[in-house]
Amino acid sequence: MIGETSVGRLVIVGIGDMAVSKEPGAIIKTLALGSCVALVMYDPVAHCAGMAHVALPDSTVADAKAKIKPGYFADTAVPALLKAMMAEGALPPAKKWIIKLAGGANVMDPNNTFCIGKRNVLALRKALWALGLGPRAEDVGGNFSRTVSLETDSGKMRLSSPGRADWEI
Amino acid sequence: MAIPEHILEAIDKLPALTPAAAEVIALAQTKDHSLADLAKIIANDPLLSARLLKTVNSAACGLVKRIDNIERAVIYLGERVAIAAAFWSSMGKLCERPLDGYGAGAFELWRHLLAAALAGRALAVYTQDALSPETAYTACLLHDIGKIALSDFLCGRAQEAVDKCEKGLAADYLESEHMLVDADHCEAGEAMARRWRLPENLAAAIRWHHAPEQAREWLSLAWTAHIADFLAMMMGCGTGADALRYRLRPGYNQHLRLERRTLEKLAFEISVELERNLAIFEEFRNIS
Numbered sequence: 304m305i306g307e308t309s310v311g312r313l314v315i316v317g318i319g320d321m322a323v324s325k326e327p328g329a330i331i332k333t334l335a336l337g338s339c340v341a342l343v344m345y346d347p348v349a350h351c352a353g354m355a356h357v358a359l360p361d362s363t364v365a366d367a368k369a370k371i372k373p374g375y376f377a378d379t380a381v382p383a384l385l386k387a388m389m390a391e392g393a394l395p396p397a398k399k400w401i402i403k404l405a406g407g408a409n410v411m412d413p414n415n416t417f418c419i420g421k422r423n424v425l426a427l428r429k430a431l432w433a434l435g436l437g438p439r440a441e442d443v444g445g446n447f448s449r450t451v452s453l454e455t456d457s458g459k460m461r462l463s464s465p466g467r468a469d470w471e472i
Numbered sequence: 473m474a475i476p477e478h479i480l481e482a483i484d485k486l487p488a489l490t491p492a493a494a495e496v497i498a499l500a501q502t503k504d505h506s507l508a509d510l511a512k513i514i515a516n517d518p519l520l521s522a523r524l525l526k527t528v529n530s531a532a533c534g535l536v537k538r539i540d541n542i543e544r545a546v547i548y549l550g551e552r553v554a555i556a557a558a559f560w561s562s563m564g565k566l567c568e569r570p571l572d573g574y575g576a577g578a579f580e581l582w583r584h585l586l587a588a589a590l591a592g593r594a595l596a597v598y599t600q601d602a603l604s605p606e607t608a609y610t611a612c613l614l615h616d617i618g619k620i621a622l623s624d625f626l627c628g629r630a631q632e633a634v635d636k637c638e639k640g641l642a643a644d645y646l647e648s649e650h651m652l653v654d655a656d657h658c659e660a661g662e663a664m665a666r667r668w669r670l671p672e673n674l675a676a677a678i679r680w681h682h683a684p685e686q687a688r689e690w691l692s693l694a695w696t697a698h699i700a701d702f703l704a705m706m707m708g709c710g711t712g713a714d715a716l717r718y719r720l721r722p723g724y725n726q727h728l729r730l731e732r733r734t735l736e737k738l739a740f741e742i743s744v745e746l747e748r749n750l751a752i753f754e755e756f757r758n759i760s
Contacts, residue, residue, distance in 0.1 A: 318708060318743055335580075337716060338706040358707070358743065364736050368744075375740075410702055410720045416732050417720060419706060419739065447634075448708065448715040465575030466634030466713030 311455075316341075316356045319368075319375030321384055323353040323391040324455050332452040336406035338420035340443065341451040342380055342427055343403040345458035346393035352455040353388045355380040359419065360426035377426035381434065397436055403460055403472060404428075405451045407443040420444065440472045475655045475663055483621045483660065489562045489668045492517035496558035497614075500551070500606040501671045510554055511543035520561045523759045524549065527557075530755040552593060552609050553752060556586060559613060564757060566620050573626025574619060576712030581619060584711050586749055587704035589613035590742045592696050595703075598728045599692045611677035611693050612700040614670070618661025618678065619711060625653045630713035637717050645714040646682050658682055682718055684727075695727040703735075707743055 311328025318339065322331050333341050333356045342355040355374035362369035362376035369376050373383035385397055393400065404427055407420035424443045431437055442449070442462055450463045463469045489497070495513045499505050515521055521542050528545040529538055539545050546554045560567070560582075567582040592612030596605040626633065626649065633648035635641075642648040649656040662679035670678075676690035677697045687694030698721060705715045724730070 335708045335710060335715070337708040337710060339708055359736050359740060361736070364733075365740050368740070408706070408716050410706065410716065412720050413722060414725060416725075416730055416735055417702065417706070419736065446716045448705075448710050464713075465715075466630040 316354050316374075318356050319358050319372045321353065321355040321374035321380070321387055323351065323384070323387045323393075325349055325351040325392055326455060329455040330452050331455070332450070334450050336449045336451065337408050338406075338410075338423060340377070340404055340406040340420070340423045340427055341449075342377075342384060343401075343405070343451070343453055343460055344384055344388055344393075344397075345401040345403075345453070346388065346399070347401060347458055348399070349392050349394050350455055350458075351388055351391050351393035352453050352458060353384050353391070353393075354451070354453055355384045357423055357427060360422040377423055378430050381427065381430035381436075385434070397434070400436075401458055402431065402436055402438045403440045403442075404438045405442045405460070405462055405472065406449050408446055408448060409444050410446065442470075442472045475659050476653070479621065479625060479653070479655050479660060480663060482624065483663050483667060486566070486621065486664065486667075487562065490517060490520075490558075492520055493558040493562040494668065494670075496555055497610055497674070498671055500555055500610045501604075501673060503604065507546050507551060508543055510551060511546045514546065514554060514558065515542045517558075517561070520558060523561070523756055524554070524557055526759045527752060527756045532751045532755040549752070551606055552589065553749065555606070555610055556589065556613060556749070556753070557756060560753065560756065563617070563620075568757070571619055571623040571711055572628070573623035573630065574712035574714055575630035576710075580709075581616065581711050582753075583746075583750070584704050584709045585613050585616060586753070587707060587709035587742065587746050588615060588697070588700040590745050590749065591700035591703040591738070594738050594742055595696050595700055595728060595730075598730055598734070599696060600727055600729070601692050603692050603696060607673065607693065608696045608700070611674050611697050614661075614665070614674055615678055615681045615697045615701060616657060616661065616711065617664050618657035618659065621660040621664060622649065622653065622655065622657045625655075634713050634717070644682075644719050645717040648717075656682075682721075684721060685723060692727055695724055699724055699728055699730070703739060703742065707739060707746075709746070 373379035684694035
């Protein structure tokens with residue numbers, strides 16, 4: 304979904320979607336992350352910003368869907384977002400980009416069946432490490448939802464959650 | 473604990489279910505009903521029938537050939553859409569408005585109820601006593617109705633409720649609600665269910681969806697609503713400040729045979745189904 308803010312374009316990233324922009328003043332935003340994780344990449348030289356809303360750790364759950372919506376799964380989201388960043392004009396090497404993760408809220412479950420949030424974060428780190436990358440900052444876990452926005456101009460990543468003051472990482 | 477009188481008075485002032493919605497909900501609890509039975513009830517409500525017919529013939533459904541009778545519309549849309557449509561025709565406006573007391577925006581409650589309903593339906597086959605998918609769907613569609621009544625009393629206090637959870641003063645958001653307004657959304661929901669004369673199994677699932685072990689003869693349904701509620705919140709379909717601030721009750725695996733991989737597959741299937749349902753309801757609600 305695309306809208307307007309007072310400074311520029313607002314791009315809303317839905318579940319499993321990705322967005323990349325280097326348009327001045329644009330904001331990329333994803334709403335109410337539960338166990339899902341926002342994977343954020345920012346090239347500070349080209350001012351190119353990208354975000355994927357990752358819902359599940361492993362694409363083997365639905366291979367066909369992963370081909371259409373690679374942002375849905377951690378293992379496919381990382382290479383797909385890298386590729387989309389490059390296509391938009393982000394400058395290699397990706398090691399110089401700022402990568403951040405936010406979300407992955409957890410449910411306390413002694414059986415570990417419900418720990419999708421934790422597994423999403425681990426799968427994203429693993430997929431990043433496989434490419435020699437790693438997150439510079441993370442705001443993950445806990446038992447609350449997060450809304451994440453990313454500014455293309457500055458790479459600032461703001462977080463909000465109902466009933467809490469907004470914060471930045 | 474008894475609900476304070478002023479909250480009960482507010483519940484009394486809420487609109488009642490339409491006869492068609494009450495009948496559809498009751499029918500969904502019976503074992504031998506058919507889609508023809510469902511269509512008959514819907515056909516008696518001209519507004520609901522007209523909306524469903526316009527919806528099934530809208531771009532969201534993409535039919536090549538027009539459908540002109542309600543039974544075929546119900547067959548095409550499916551029982552779950554018909555149940556949710558009947559409920560929406562009674563309570564849609566209330567479910568769509570912002571829940572100020574929870575810091576939730578417009579449509580968040582409706583999205584949560586729909587996601588939980590789809591999760592409940594999918595979870596039904598994993599219950600030990602093979603719960604009817606329609607019963608599970610209905611219970612989960614209704615499980616959080618109490619928030620409609622409680623939201624006004626919690627207005628402007630979401631931060632306070634969150635603080636109580638984060639500082640460990642309340643064990644979860646349910647306890648925060650109690651500390652702030654002497655009632656929680658499960659109790660308020662049960663009071664609404666009684667006022668609407670909903671079947672006993674539904675009233676129990678609404679009342680005990682955060683403490684399913686207390687649901688006595690409706691254990692399976694209450695556990696399904698409990699897990700469906702969590703799944704919806706995990707998928708990002710919460711209702712604001714309270715999202716995920718509840719305790720997953722131990723012992724769910726005695727009632728639902730769930731494994732990690734199954735849960736992930738379910739989460740995926742539910743999110744696909746939710747997108748389709750939201751598109752259908754976008755058409756449905758825009759029909760004047």
